[in-house]
Amino acid sequence: MTKKTLKPATIAARAAGAIDQTSGGVVPSIQLSTTYARNSEYALINPDNAYGRDDRDNIRLAETILAKLENAKESLLFPSGMAATAAVFRTIPNKSCVVVQTNIYWGTLKWIQAFCARREIELHELDTPDNSQLKNACENYKPALVLIETPSNPWLKTTDIVFASKCAKSVGALLLVDGTAATPILTKALDLGADIVMQSATKAINGHSDVLAGVLSTNAVDTLVWEEIKTDRHDAGAVLSAFDAWLLVRGMRTLPLRMERMCSNAQKVAEYLEKHPHISRVLYPGLPSHEGYKLASSQMTGGYGCLMSFLVNGSPDDALKVAGNLHLFHRATSLGGVESLVEHRHTIEPHTGIPENLLRISVGIEDASDLISDLNQALNSVFE
Numbered sequence: 001m002t003k004k005t006l007k008p009a010t011i012a013a014r015a016a017g018a019i020d021q022t023s024g025g026v027v028p029s030i031q032l033s034t035t036y037a038r039n040s041e042y043a044l045i046n047p048d049n050a051y052g053r054d055d056r057d058n059i060r061l062a063e064t065i066l067a068k069l070e071n072a073k074e075s076l077l078f079p080s081g082m083a084a085t086a087a088v089f090r091t092i093p094n095k096s097c098v099v100v101q102t103n104i105y106w107g108t109l110k111w112i113q114a115f116c117a118r119r120e121i122e123l124h125e126l127d128t129p130d131n132s133q134l135k136n137a138c139e140n141y142k143p144a145l146v147l148i149e150t151p152s153n154p155w156l157k158t159t160d161i162v163f164a165s166k167c168a169k170s171v172g173a174l175l176l177v178d179g180t181a182a183t184p185i186l187t188k189a190l191d192l193g194a195d196i197v198m199q200s201a202t203k204a205i206n207g208h209s210d211v212l213a214g215v216l217s218t219n220a221v222d223t224l225v226w227e228e229i230k231t232d233r234h235d236a237g238a239v240l241s242a243f244d245a246w247l248l249v250r251g252m253r254t255l256p257l258r259m260e261r262m263c264s265n266a267q268k269v270a271e272y273l274e275k276h277p278h279i280s281r282v283l284y285p286g287l288p289s290h291e292g293y294k295l296a297s298s299q300m301t302g303g304y305g306c307l308m309s310f311l312v313n314g315s316p317d318d319a320l321k322v323a324g325n326l327h328l329f330h331r332a333t334s335l336g337g338v339e340s341l342v343e344h345r346h347t348i349e350p351h352t353g354i355p356e357n358l359l360r361i362s363v364g365i366e367d368a369s370d371l372i373s374d375l376n377q378a379l380n381s382v383f384e
């Protein structure tokens with residue numbers, strides 16, 4: 001069997017076949033050294049390693065696994081998802097133009113708005129699931145970059161990557177896809193036409209809520225943009241620590257398995273919530289009632305992810321009480337960990353117009369029936 005035919009579960013479980021060369025251990029060692037020795041002829045003992053800014057075995061191994069999972073030629077790790085997204089935007093020339101999906105992760109938009117204002121970059125925010133808006137924006141504005149996030153956080157909107165890629169390519173724009181909620185297990189954004197895919201590895205890729213990391217992956221390794229991103233990461237030093245990279249490799253070994261369980265749990269939770277009389281709307285692309293269901297079904301494989309939002313049929317206070325009465329969902333931000341989380345998004349992003357009765361949940365790997373019972377008791381305690 002050639003390595004090319006290996007499935008994600010096999011690649012991840014074997015950590016791409018990594019064996020510690022010194023001990024023979026099937027678990028890679030953590031190499032914490034920040035500097036590397038030369039021999040008496042002054043040659044580096046290991047030519048790959050000179051200084052820890054990004055010459056590190058643990059980083060390279062994590063990137064190798066990520067590139068394989070993403071069907072990419074190269075992946076580059078960053079100390080957070082935001083640092084990864086920012087690295088792409090920093091390559092955009094001053095006074096050019098970008099088209100960015102609106103109602104995405106608010107932190108991304110906040111940073112982009114400030115960055116574009118500083119660099120005099122024209123920013124057009126639009127609802128990318130509306131294909132005609134995206135096509136017109138590309139034709140009219142000729143952006144240097146298009147950013148989409150699919151499914152989006154916290155609205156769970158699904159954007160057509162193939163279509164976005166066609167629009168971007170027709171005007172020579174770079175298509176950057178934030179695939180965090182899908183992960184490379186559910187969507188291969190590069191295969192669908194993305195130039196660069198960004199994942200916040202803080203979320204399901206690591207999956208244990210103990211590493212902050214981001215990753216960019218591409219097949220366009222010979223482009224100036226990628227070269228600039230790589231050089232800048234090294235020279236400006238936005239690198240992940242060796243320990244974090246080691247933890248990431250450990251977490252990724254179970255990524256496909258965790259995704260399978262989270263998707264199955266989330267689907268059951270979404271179907272339960274949709275039938276509940278005190279829920280007015282469930283935003284989850286795995287529900288046939290969801291506007292992005294058809295697209296998500298063709299663009300995602302193996303499930304629809306762990307992230308969903310729902311609108312409590314009641315006052316903002318009722319929504320807060322439902323969150324407050326949950327026992328098995330931690331009231332905390334983030335997503336993609338093994339433990340389920342709930343968040344009242346309006347508390348976090350009151351300025352974005354998010355409804356005050358919206359709760360977002362990240363469904364973990366617990367038993368689905370326990371999660372449903374917990375939601376049931378929390379809803380009933382408020383409404384009965």
Ligand code: PLP
Pocket residue numbers: 080081082083105107108149153178180181200201202203212213214334
């Ligand atoms: N993209 C999405 C969809 C996110 O949800 C987040 C964080 O919540 C980010 C990017 C930023 O990632 P990080 O927190 O690793 O910087």
